[in-house]
Amino acid sequence: MRRRKxxxxxxxxxxxxxxxxxxxxxxxxxxENEDPECYRNFLRIKHEDFQYLCNKISPAIKKQDTNMRLAISVEERLAITLRFLASGDWFRSLSYLFRVPRQTISKIIPECCEAIYRFLKEDYMKVPSSEDEWKKISEDFRNKWNFPNLVGALDGKHVVMVAPQHSGSVYFNYKGTFSIVLMALVDANYKFIYTDVGCNGRISDGGVFTNCTLSMALSEGTLNIPPPQPLPGRIKNVPHVIIADDAFPLKPYLMKPYPFRNQPGPNRVYNYRLSRARRVVENAFGILANRFRILRKPIELCPEKVTKIVSATCVLHNFLLDRNSRHLYAPQGTFDEEIDGVLIPGSWRSDALPDSALFSERPLASNMSNLSKEIREEYKEYFVSPEGEVSWQYRYIS
Structure with missing residues (x-):
């Protein structure tokens, strides 16, 4: 055994x-006193929100002073954590900046991240529990993305980390890196409705979804999602659905694109409309990694600590979008915009990672039921009908 120095x-x-x-x-x-804009850039949060967070998580991270020394304050602990999330700096760099020992910082950051997630999730990232809450999400998707009966866009993002010790290939993913998976359901306003973090990267997105609590709740019908109803101008009842890409299985409550190329025109229209609505989850992942730079580099921590860090960034994303600081966190032009169907890329794309979470090569999921196919066909017919089509959609399917 190594002898301790x-x-x-x-x-x-x-x-x-x-x-x-x-x-x-x-x-x-x-x-704070001389340059509030640089303060926000340093911590990704304005001072009023910083103080709100301090008061919120103080019971969990406050330490007792002793006769030997004074405890590190709640404010310092939170500032160290937010700077780490914003910059991805090494613990040693933060140690020099804040004059706090590196070993102490290694304990502060996971503790603060866990407290941030625990104390904010009920107010800022709670899964809707009533029909009215789901209907509000559905109306937002219909008004903003022309996709009725839609209650969320689903996708997975690989959070890259250094290979854990003695883990073999457990965390080795199809991209050739080691990672854990962030599975997220996003609403029409780019906010996370549900997240599942921590599954090893070796498992496919479809496999992660199948084993998460959201999939179980959807299949058992325990989320109080509104009952099926016809699409505008149609007669046949269809359920409220979430949308995803080809990595996920087609289910009555989960719509995905038609696979392969050279599809008929109506099928390509459906794929375009589904991909257009799925843009919200791509933007949510993009702005998350753009604002919290720790997600843009391999994280040199164990999977348990990486899970706490990712969960904290997701709830902070919602927190900053919800509060008055949205125009500071995500100003005009940050997210993708459309003008008469013409896509104007958001500013986060200019600094995006080369392997986009949405458009990488993935294994295709299968096992489609006849009911699921019928629901997809109904959506396809709606998107090419006078009630459901948008004027520019045929320009993007040729």
Whole structure:
């Protein structure tokens, strides 16, 4: 066994001067008073929201002062965590910046991330529990994306990390990296409705979905999703659905594109309309990684800590979109926009990762039921009918 190195000093002198020269007490105080825009850039959050978070998670992360030394304050702990999420800096770099030992930071960040997720999820990322809440989501998709009876866009994102010790190929994915999977359901306003984080990257997106609680709730009908109803101008009842790509199985509650190329014109219209509505989940993943840069590099932590980090970024994404800081977190032009069907790419795409979470090669899921196919056919007929078509859709299927 390795012999533990004996300490030569209790606390280094430069760390002792944290109260006077640390980043929180000096740099952030200056930015708050002199340059609020740089303050937001440094932490990805404005000062009022920072104080709200401090008050919210304080019971879980506040530590007791002792006769030996003063505890690191809640504000410093949260600032260290937000800077880590915003920049992806190494613990050692944060140690020099905040004058906090690296070993202490390694404990602070997972603890804060867990508290952020636990205390914010009920208010900012709760799965809808009533028909009225689901109907509101469905109306947003119909008004913004011309897709009725739709209650969410589903996809998975691989969060890359350094290979865990003694894990073999468990976390090795089809992209050739080690990862855990973020499975997310997103509404029409780019907010996460549901997330499942932590499944090893070796499992396909369809496999992750099949084994997650959302799939079980959908198949058992326990989510209080509104009952089936006809599409506008149609007669046949169809259920409210979520949409996904070819990696997922076709189900009565889960619509996916027609596979393969050289499809007939109506099928290509359906694929275009489905892909157009699915753009919300691509944008949500894109802006998430753009704002929280820790997601843009291999994370050198164990899978349990990576799971806490990813969960915290998702709930912070919703938190910042919900509050008055939306125009600061995601200003005009951040997300994709459309003008008469012409796509104007969001600003996040100019800094996007090369392997997009939506358009990478994936194994196709099968096992389609006849009922699922009939529902997809009804959507296809609606999208080419006078009640359901949009004027520009035929320009994008040639």
């Amino acid at each position: 004996k300490r030569s000093i209790w606390v280094k002198d430069w760390i002792k001067r944290r109260a006077q020269l640390g980043a929180y007490n000096q740099l952030l105080s200056e930015l």
